Amino acid sequence: MVFLSFINNLINGVSLGSVYAIIALGYTMVYGIAKMLNFAHGDIIMVGAYVCFFMVSSFGLNPVFGILSAILVCTVLGILIEQLAYKPLRQANSLAVLITAIGVSYFLQNAAQLMWTSNPRIFPAIFGNGGLQLAGGQLMVPYKTLVTIGVCVIIMVGLILFTGKTRTGKAMRACSEDKEAAQLMGINVNRTISITFAIGSALAAVAGVLLCASYPKLIPTTGSMPGIKAFTAAVFGGIGSIPGAFLGGILLGVIEIFSSAYLSTELANAIVFLVLIVVLLVKPTGLLGKRTSEKV
Amino acid sequence: MLKVEGINVYYDKIHAIKDVSFQVKEGEIVALIGANGAGKTTTLHTVTGLIRPKSGAITYFPEREANLYDLTKMPPHKMVEMGLAHVPEGRRIFLQMTVLENLEMGAFCKGKATKEDLDRVFARFPRLQERKKQVAGTLSGGEQQMLAMGRALMSHPKLLMLDEPSMGLSPILVEQIFDIIVELHRSGTTILLVEQNAEMALQIADRAYVLESGRVVMEGVGSELAASEEIRKAYLGG
Structure with missing residues (x-):
């Protein structure tokens, strides 16, 4: 019994972690290429979840269509935000960009509140309530959990292949290292940054849907x-x-x-951040971060 | 094929480039020489659009084409397509990408890097072939300079602009790099060379311009400048 509940917790942890991972992939790509922390990224998740919610619950459309519309809306939103809010600040110092990103974050939250009110919506069970029965029915892994973990793995592998093998993906890595040199190669840096925002925002939409499939309470600050x-x-x-x-x-x-x-439900978040602090003290570049050494 | 007329460049309030004019004709090696901080790199960056001049004109007109391009209006990423390649100071190769990927980036404007182009670069720089799967950051300084030049050659430049290719290299490697520049020139590439190493640059240059505090203070045929008293005193150590 103890063992089963351990396994159950582990599966739930990996599932929640998969959602974090999909969001983190978007964060990390935008940071890697545009060298900025897009603090509005979390709020794009919320927009994606709302779009899917309305498509499925209000218009009664198929969840697949709901997810696709969420991806479409978020991609366009991501590109718009980049063009309107961040692109004019390309030459500005990073603090100005950071503050703008926080501003965009609040803007999205407040716009959502205005349009959709702060009354919680209950996200539909788009992956059903069933699950995979294991250990003679003692352990049930919900389908939504399986989908979440599967989608996350597919996205990560897809991104690794994209940045490693495709022309656009390699151009992104070139821009992430040296934008001026990338321009001299004929790479359109502005377009590359836009593509990165589009990909990151599409991932945020997917993350929003998966997050709300497991944690169905949807409010403007959900993301x-x-x-x-x-x-x-x-x-x-x-x-x-x-x-x-x-x-x-x-x-x-x-x-x-x-x-x-x-340990403690109340302290869960505190423990998460404590672990982060310890890791950063021991390894400031993060677990897999590369220390960049340059030869002159 | 390149004409720079009276350009003025400012960094905020600092007047970095003052009324600089020079030209490069098809088939020449032209050198811009001068001390550290004379404005050589800024001039080159202005040609490739990384910095824009406040006034003046930069035109590019490859001889076999009837077109005239105004480089002050063209975005930097379009210039490679026109046949202008710029090997920046400090090489600026992509250190976390492999040698092969760096060369592929050099051919970005052509779509895919063709096997012929890669073979052509590898024939000129055999070391790069040996190390093509290696991450560029692990190369030695000389190899990195070769990669930077090989990367630029992937785009089939008509005009190759080299910024301080000798920087940080041992005298033997500098000789090698300059031999390669001469070979490239013989095979039909026009070259604009920015160098602090005036002695080496004047040996191979058809013509040269001397920059001092952002101004062209002297110009002439390479060998004549090398023989002139003033240049010997200021740049060639006696």
């Missing part, structure tokens, strides 16, 4: 805490690193669920 935790996960794993964001996300989810199951 804010997961956004901060995913940022933590990205730093934890080594910001800028795709496998790092994945590992950091999963670990963070597992630590959070274990802390609340075995």
